[in-house]
Amino acid sequence: MDTETADVVDHDVTTITCVCGNTVSKDGLIQANAQGIPVHSGDAPAPPELAEWPVDEDLYTLCPSCGRVYRDAVIEETGTAPVAFRVDVKAAPIAEAIRVHWNLST
Numbered sequence: 001m002d003t004e005t006a007d008v009v010d011h012d013v014t015t016i017t018c019v020c021g022n023t024v025s026k027d028g029l030i031q032a033n034a035q036g037i038p039v040h041s042g043d044a045p046a047p048p049e050l051a052e053w054p055v056d057e058d059l060y061t062l063c064p065s066c067g068r069v070y071r072d073a074v075i076e077e078t079g080t081a082p083v084a085f086r087v088d089v090k091a092a093p094i095a096e097a098i099r100v101h102w103n104l105s106t
């Protein structure tokens with residue numbers, strides 16, 4: 001089976017157009033960890049629903065519409081955005097983390 005790949009411009013993760021059609025300016029994209037759990041980017045401590053900022057800076061980009069996850073390092077190095085893995089955005093803990101993420105950023 002072929003790997004799904006999102007459109008991305010100039011190695012910039014913020015320009016992803018997800019396979020499902022979502023973008024930063026549409027439903028938004030969320031920085032996540034290697035498990036696809038949204039990370040906390042503000043001051044410590046992180047809310048319990050969110051993951052800590054990865055110490056190795058190995059970040060992923062989660063599409064909250066479909067649950068596809070892209071690895072930032074791959075996009076920055078290659079300028080392509082293959083789907084790394086997929087999570088269930090309707091189920092805990094991802095669903096709770098997405099809700100908390102949007103509450104904090106509005």
Ligand SMILES: [Zn+2]
Nearest residue numbers: 018020063066
């Ligand atoms: Zn998507």
